[in-house]
Amino acid sequence: MNDDTQTEGYDHTPEGRELVALLQKYAPPAVDSRKGAQAVMARLGGVRPRGRLRLLIHLAPVAAAAALVAVALLIFTPPPEQPGTPAPVAKQDDAPAPTHTDIRRERGYPEIVATVRGSSGDGLLIDAGAKDGLRVGDELSAAGGVKARVTAVGIFEARISADVPLSRGAEVRARAATEAQQRAAGFADFGGDPGAFLEFGALVSAMPLADARMLGISDGAALRVDETLPALLRDPQSAPAPTLAAQLDLRAGDVIIEVNGSHVRTLNDFGQALGWSHDPRLLSVRILRNGKQLDLRL
């Protein structure tokens, strides 16, 4: 008897069923394949031509620039080198391939370390974003004392403006100094922030029991909005798009009671109520703001 026949039907044995239940219990949370596909296409910047065609497209502007330079050299004497601050443009050089964001703890102090992936609009794209606690206006530093500032954030990526050109593959760092960065760093070891509903555009947390009861929430379970993100970078080359939370005018300090008519007590409730496939035009959120109940709709 071979191993196959010995194991046939194992999924229906008590041991097998127990394992199946364990696998189902720890199955990955639902994911929206359509949104995933949109994110991939955004990362690709639309479908890029591949192989020789891409090489030619990359070489074409280089060849054109070289020709222009040659013509200019024939006409003008080259001017002396002037110090300046040209706009940051990512160079397609031999820099390392794009890598993943890191939250490191050096000497016990968390630090966000990201990599420049290329150009983005009028700035540079780095592989750290809102999930790492980066927000618009955050300051970053690179080797040689170069300073940069976040000008737009996506969930996984951000656009920065640097005071001197940075190459693709260059590292930029932020000492987790802001509240959002510290929150992200604090959850980095635990699989991410459970209250960060970034796709929706809000960070929430469970309210302390006593606070909820003081607001008249009888079972003492409610969620408070800690932060809303006004807009997210969905496409590296476009302007950031307003989040649903911002469109609803959800604000920090609001207490969430219901989403789409469903009572929301926990972070899991909130995630499920938001759902992945809801029609955003029908989204409604009942909140308490300054003691008053409000219904927010798009």
Place this chain on the structure above:
Amino acid sequence: MTGAPDEELIRLARRGDEQAFASLVERYYRAAYASAYAVLGNAGDAEEIAQETFVQVYEKLDRLRDPGALPGWIWRIARDTALKHIRKHKRIRPVGDAPDLNLDEQRPHEPLVAAEEKEQLIAALGELPDEMREAVLMRYWEELEYEEMAERTGVSAAALYQRVCRGLKRLRETIERKDALA
């Protein structure tokens, strides 16, 4: 275009058809995500790896000789990318996925137990041979029927059922062995 066979979508994507490639991504996104999650045990990172996987798939699409091998190829790229991610981030390997753990329900011991249990399962999945892990996860994480799995992999439904049963048994043995050593 979403119903077109892989072969047709691959042919169109190679010619630069954006919609065709997006359809392929949508079809196999959950597979890449599940494959990465089986390594990382973390939804946020798994989704990032799933996206990175398809960037690589696009870059290497010309190298794929057999369109029928696409699903397995995506699984392997997602897994390898996730493993590279772990090697790079050894110090921050997650042990639990907070949204599953009800951290907000004020039962301090339960999340730790659940995190250990989950870490044990993820580690045991990591020790399964690739084809067994792929079959087990397609069945129980992607919730595909055996006929759908057969269509995707080109392996018979009966053979896939055997792989799932053997995979489950191997998982049980691995978890028990680790328990005994603990």
